[in-house]
Amino acid sequence: MFNFICSEMKDLSTSILKIRTVTPTAIAPGSMLVAEPFLSESYFNHGVITLVDYADDGALGLVMNNQTQHRLDAFVDGVDEKADVPVYCGGPIGQDRMVFMHTLGDKVFSGAREFAPGLYLGGDFDEAIDYVNSGYPTEGVLRFFIGYSGWDSGQLEAELDNDTWAVTDAPTDLSILLSGDADAYWHKFVRRMGEDYRAWRFFPRNVLAN
Secondary structure, X not given: OOOOOOHHHHHHHOOOOOOXXXXXXXXXXXXXXXXXXXXXXXXXXXXXXXXXXXXXXXXXXXEOOOEEEEEHHHOOOOOOHHHOOEEEXXXXXXXXXXXXXEOOOOOOOOOOEEEEOOEEEOOOHHHHHHHHHOOOOOOOOEEEEEEEEEEEOOHHHHHHHOOOEEEEOOOOOHHHHOOOOHHHHHHHHHHHOOHHHHHHXXXXXXXXXX
């Protein structure tokens, strides 16, 4: 995976950057996967994923901080372009599908599924568009995604064994989860994981940039 990195970097990445603090049994829907600094795959480079499903037959999640260059009105008819709502790429699978995550609950969007305490997936899509067009806030409460990330049975566990991801809980203040994007978002969650992960903070998204 890391053929472009010099041997000194490889040695470093297998020492101070590899921190095992959780086991796969600690994972549940709502857990967050924070990519280790050298993960170069484009969808997951400095990515932070929220798991929305986790079971014996596999796992599903959404990359939280990979904002596309498009707004919601480019994908969905009837959206007021003045709403200026960003769309995020949730992963490489099913990019012909759109899903949304929120904290608004099934009283605002009927049919929404609570997959973790206070976190909901989906619901009535027309009600979500009406919410947007009515000018209600989306930052911190509602996020739209195209595509998702998925793992077959045992695949995520294998990646955890290879230290591809660090696992952390969602923040108590869920507006933090649904605010921000890009590299700053990754650094925000690395900082939340404490001093054990301090070394991660010093590696840019593109290590070749230095």
